[in-house]
Amino acid sequence: MTDLLPVTALGDSAPRSETFGPLSLSENAGLALASLALRRGQAAPAPFGLALPDVARAVTSGALGAFWTGRGQWMIEAGGKAESDFAAALEAEAPGCSVTEQTDGFVAFEVVSEAGAARLEALMSKLVNIDPKTLGPGCCTRTGLEHMTVFLVRRSETRLAVIGMRSLAGSLWHALSQAARRLEN
Amino acid sequence: MTFSGFKVIKEALTGYKGWGPLWRNPVPKPSYDIVIIGGGGHGLATAYYLAKRYGQANVAVLEKGWIGSGNAGRNTTIIRSNYLLPGNQPFYELSMKLWETLEQDTNFNSMVSQRGIINLIHSDGQRDAYRRRGNSMMISGAGARLLGRDELRQMVPFLNFDNARFPIKGGLMQERAGTARHDGVVWGYARGADRRGVDIIQNCEVTGFRIENGAVQGVETTRGFIGAGKVGVSVAGSSGRVMGYAGRRLPIESHALQAFVSEGLKPVIPGVITFGAGHFYVSQSDKGGLVFGGDIDGYNSYAQRGGLPVIEDVLEGGMALMPMIGRARLLRAWGGLVDMSMDGSPIIDRTDIAGLYFNGAWNYGGFKATPAAGLTFAHLLATDTPHETATAFRFDRFNRGYVIDEKGVGAQPNLH
């Protein structure tokens, strides 16, 4: 049999990370994603005990999380579960809902600031046309970043997840690292 | 007024006091045989050919502002006959032939300059598509040449041939294409029409039609009622508005299209270059400015100005194609009001109201059509039958399923 080598979305053998002064950027290769959509008239379930959040909000509970993506639609995340069939696990938790595996469609980059929220927000204002004040901790949104569509999940004052299309992982890393590097100078 | 070498020298020596206007400024008569609404290139060319070729001189052109203040004076002046589909290509080739003799015909310097156009190829699929288009151009007599990468590189070495996303693999060239001086076209037709008796009436906005028993009697204007045996509507981006006065809806949306010009530079761009993959096209004016543009803004607009997102998009396209453009300063940017149609192709036809005729739906590309649109619309107005080269441009093609959709995107005007 051919020896197949697993690679990350960026084509590396291990998740990439890099620091730019107080900002660090790292690929979250282990993040599993599955989308959950309600059928018409259906009540929202509480998969894994998560209370599915309201418009533009995100919740977390340990390694699990959920963020709003549209009316009656959420993305459910599970850290470190990318290799498992997370969609199947979610489906068991949300009977009757539409569940679709998304891990292979996306790449997640985690941005962390060691210099408080200001540095993270400075980075955001270089990249997206979203007022950082409207994207506080526990908020999420989807927007355009250098013509690419991304989810932004503000995990805390100093942590932001940028989840974009996997096939554009290189361009997204380039955009984020370039902006972070310029802030350093 | 006429020009001659002697007169130019005489005026230079005597302080330019002897130049007079090129056309009269007449008071509107109570009625005309034919009234044309819209003093753009198309309206004026129509009047010119009506008078010159069809013996109709009791004609008025009504223009709400000054002639050439619409798209005729705002476009990027590209003329070409490199279309694909049967209904279109022979028409644009007729136009190209008329461009080639325009200056002799009007005896006016419209600066028609056949410097060639190159449509860039970035993939094998695109080469196949352009080869097919080239064949269609050859059939209509327009001529076409497929350029390889090396030949192209010799002609335009400054392009970014090795762009990672859109490497340049060649191009389709039409050598007879080029540019013309847009104002010079308007003025040439205006002088020619005026001399043959056509009244060009500026600052005269049409505000309604008088229609009795299903037949048009004339137009209401800001300068009073003007009677007309026949009325030809040729108002480009205002088509929906003006035909709305007659209670008619059109397969048209009005959109904003922007254009840009840089400071004057030494000659660098030989002809016209189009970068379809990046929504960017460029040529260089005789004054040296780089004249360029891209996509329409994408949503209905009557504002005659565009928004910043498209400016950014066009400039990004320019930087991707020819990075040296980043060193040039942008001098001006402006917008025009284009009449985008449901299949991206024009309409030259009668309406269901007797005596009311329509020329429009020129999308972003009606400047090149100016001579042929004028000629064929004049033919229709004078003879009541479509010109043989414009038989495809009928209103009923939508209902009958004979749309002329060059891009194949369907009834979605902002995608054509």
Added chain:
Amino acid sequence: MLIPHPLLGLRDAQEFTYLGDASLLNRPDPATPGAEAAFCDYVFLRDNPAGVHRELWFHEQGDRSWLVVTRNTLTHEILSAELASDVKAGAAQ
């Protein structure tokens, strides 16, 4: 241009793609007599007004909702934005 999204607040118009006149929500009934002509009008003809226009925008780089935006095509002033699904549900009642 900023579009006041009913759920998400002011959003950059660049996040949206444009479809056209909101009358596209009112698809003719194919079962009625004269449906063919009605469909031709529906697909091809537009009011194209210079002034207030109700139009469909899709929040593609956003929550993927369709909005009915009321906008002045002369000034680009946006007068209102509603979720198309709400408009449709309201019309059905």
